[in-house]
Amino acid sequence: TMLEIDPEEKILLQTRPAFGGNVMATIASRYSRPQMATVRPGVMQPCECAGDRAEIINHAVKIPGTPAIAAAKVLEIIREAKRKVRLGEAKVIVAGGRGTGGKIGFNLIEKLAESFSGEVAGTRIAVEEGWIPVERQVGQTGQSVRPELYIACGISGAVQHRAGMQDSRYIIAINKDPGAPIFTVADWGIVGDLHQIIPEMLLQIK
Incomplete structure (x- = not known):
């Protein structure tokens, strides 16, 4: 786009x-x-600001309240257990496609993402198969991302998916097919089975 x-x-x-x-x-x-x-968030680079023109003004504000309110104390903050998906803010994204084979393959992808403190994403087929939720879809009908590192695992690299990730700073592709289109946008390509390669990567990272 x-x-x-x-x-x-x-x-x-x-x-x-x-x-x-x-x-x-x-x-x-x-x-x-x-x-x-209209374009989706993340498709375009943000414009650079000409400079900070705002002026900081300190102003003391008095909030009227009853003694009961004034004496209120926060005892505990309980956050929602479910982690919010922040693909647009992630510095590292590990994504999977049809080649992952299903939940087992995505378990490996999740472990690899955790080792980088990154996020898990995937293609439309991964969403349609129920392997990942729709908010983690990257591509023309999903989100557009620009992480520092994008690791594509078992993703053939259809133009719809590439449109959402090809502007990543560095791209690593893992695929058994040496002719997969994903290698055309990858900085580094690994031809092989992700089920064998990812465990080796995890060992090296540890």
């Missing part, structure tokens, strides 16, 4: 996958005004 302005016609150009991801189509709004487009 890409947005740009045509320098000659001064119109908005929107580029996105089409026909099942087989081609990249550019959409131009030549005769419609206003011109606008």
